[in-house]
Amino acid sequence: MAMPKLAPVPVANDKLRALGILALNGMFDEMDAVGVLRYAVSDVIPGDLAIVSSFGADSAVLLHMVAQVDPSMPVYFLETGKHFPETLAYVETLKRQFGLLNIHGIHPDPADIKRFDPNGDLWETDPDSCCHIRKTEPLEPITEQYGGWVTGRKRYQTKERGVLPHFELTSDDRIKVNPLAYFTDADVVEYRQKHNLPEHPLYAKGYKSIGCAPCTSVVAEGEDPRAGRWRGLNKKECGIHYDFSGAIANPMKAANRHTLWKDGAFIADPFKAWEEGTNPSEARYVHVPLPVFLAHRAEFLANPHPLGLLVSPGDKIEDVADDLSRFASIAILFPSFTDGRGYSTARLLVERYKYAGEIRALGDVLQDQIPHMRRCGINALVVTHEPTRQALIENRLPEVSVFYQPVGVTEIPLGTRPFLRRVS
Ligand code: SF4
Structure with a gap:
């Protein structure tokens, strides 16, 4: 046809x-x-x-x-x-x-x-x-x-x-x-x-x-x-019918609806937020809060489904160091613009534990933070702030050229002279 x-x-x-x-x-x-x-x-x-x-x-x-x-x-x-x-x-x-x-x-x-x-x-x-x-x-x-x-x-x-x-x-x-x-x-x-x-x-x-x-x-x-149809889900229509006021029932536009930014685009997010009462043995595609994971570690490790980990300020990533490969995605919560603990978590994951999966930032993710997040190894962002969404879509992010706390070996710390710069 x-x-x-x-x-x-x-x-x-x-x-x-x-x-x-x-x-x-x-x-x-x-x-x-x-x-x-x-x-x-x-x-x-x-x-x-x-x-x-x-x-x-x-x-x-x-x-x-x-x-x-x-x-x-x-x-x-x-x-x-x-x-x-x-x-x-x-x-x-x-x-x-x-x-x-x-x-x-x-x-x-x-x-x-x-x-x-x-x-x-x-x-x-x-x-x-x-x-x-x-x-x-x-x-x-x-x-x-x-x-x-x-x-x-x-x-x-x-x-x-x-x-x-x-x-x-x-x-x-x-x-x-x-x-x-x-x-x-x-x-x-x-x-x-x-x-x-x-x-x-x-x-x-x-x-x-x-x-x-x-x-x-x-x-x-x-x-x-x-x-x-879609049994067990709060879904009745597939989005192609029109409602009585004339509007399309579900005018879903991917770019408008999705909040996960990855690989240069807003995309559908397979992960959902953790809900209290979820059975650890049956959970799938959720970011399990780190303390919950520790409390039910054996059940989560036996669970065959894809899982993520949610790290909040105060959580110690060291506590789950041996289990990091279990997670397809690690979400780091940035509760406010001024809270920088998430950057340290991301650097530990990348530099110390060589974690190579998705590291996503969520919470108060704003335009000015994004270059710093990327420097620390964060490779996905959950963005709800509309001006930040537009900035990402239009590729308008601030450039960062000087650093007080350099990452890796290519960044030059502010205030050092060439002959004193780190080489390894
Ligand atoms: S298109 Fe809709 S109805 Fe078809 S498999 Fe996907 S979710 Fe199910």
């Missing part, structure tokens, strides 16, 4: 705007789903409408309607690289049986995958970022090419969708058409049976809402059909 090169088209929703979104929704409140879709295609935005389909459990119903109304309507499938093989087979089945003529796969940028998810496990630590690079980012240039989008969302699916209308006007002046907004679970089953539609191969196994394999689980009887 190749991605087509389409010329941008003007947004053609004058009619919708003139009618008023409320009036239009009132007119179509009682209309059946195919009628809504037919009107959208013929009158509201003719030739300027496309659909993104997950080819999940309910997708056949809407795609069957699309095939009846306009089989050449562009259908986009977010090929995240994380789908069940059954879903990929289902794409081919529906394409063939319905005669859909215009299906395209949208793939994530390989550079984004390499940079943000080289091990393919970002979904586990930061699903928002995983959805961002696999869905939101690749879809953005495609959405710009159309005046409107058809979605398969339904009111009954989640509390958040409980008032979903047939037509939505988005903040960027595009139209979302939701022909199935009023469909119930029973309506879906009835439509499927009436038209003898092929079922997703996993539906009978208890998967009621199907997305990427790592983030989809079986739903128990009586559960919300989407309860199996």
